[in-house]
Amino acid sequence: MKVIRTIALQQLVRKNIWSMKPYSSARSEYSGSAEVFLDANENYRDYVGDRGRNRYPDPLQRQLKEKISEVFSIGIDHLFLGNGSDEAIDLLYRAFAEPGSDSAMILPPTYGVYSVFAHLNDVGLISIPLRSDYSIDVGQIEKEIEEDPSGMKLLFICSPNNPTGNDIPLEDIEHLLAIFPGIVVVDEAYQDFSSRASAASLLDAYENLVVLRTLSKAWGLANARLGMAFASPQIIRILTNIKYPYNISGPAQETALQALDHVREVREGVAEIQAARTEMIDAFGRISYVECVYRSAANFILLKVSDADRLYQELKDRGIIIRNRTHEPGCTGCVRITVGSPQENLRLLEALRTLEGTL
């Protein structure tokens, strides 16, 4: 694919980050095989079995990256692994946004972590709300960029968007990649549940693109904390330089390697969730106090109901926890419900029906 947008990375990266010399750990200086390793001050005893828990893990996660590279068809030099995709989000702020002066653009209602890390890193926020159908207000973003593009370092686009569930069309993403002055981050945590193609197909054309993926959702590995960033080798190098040296634990690397052997089962699992999603959307639509069921390309469904606070409480009293989003701007009256197991979904639907006439 031909390159449409190149970037001068040095102009976008913070000066201290660009010039910084990364920490060089024992395992990054020597990672070959040897009989005696006395370089990392590890304990020679392993008190919890014989699984090498006394040894530091591979700081560059070479074996895991090779596997991910195969499964996701992404070059190893285009791949960063983080302690959840949340780590990659934090590192993107730290790499690109100067505290106290630069800013990030977010499109609410969306994933709350983007604004939390902006505050944590003392980075300004420019909020361009989604339209009432939860599509991106491209015109408003264009206006904002024309007025004052200085300091705009990051744009976060979540697709499928959490909590609304809709896909953002690739044409919108491509247009924003062409005009946004900084890095465009497309968070595809729920991409596996969508039928729209991944924005990763645009990586070769736009050097300012970072795509986030995770093993936490479709791959059933939320507990292991394994997130991924796909980007140009120059951006990957920066993220790798500034991460914690051993950011992915040994147990997490091993668990992820195991999970990645289950491609077929994961595909089947995704298809099951997609089918259940269709059934649940249908069933929700027939509940009297449900005012709107939003379409979903993810493993959750956003509902507008007559009284979200009360619904949340009533379900909680019945042992069922959903996510109340009614106090989020743009989500008044809304709750977000994850597609669960067949039994869980049945229990939820039964409870929802029981509440008819009372809500």
Ligand SMILES: *Cc1c(COP(=O)(O)O)cnc(C)c1O
């Ligand atoms: C769940 C989720 C993630 C995943 O985060 P991890 O840290 O990888 O578990 C990322 N982005 C969005 C929008 C999510 O909803």
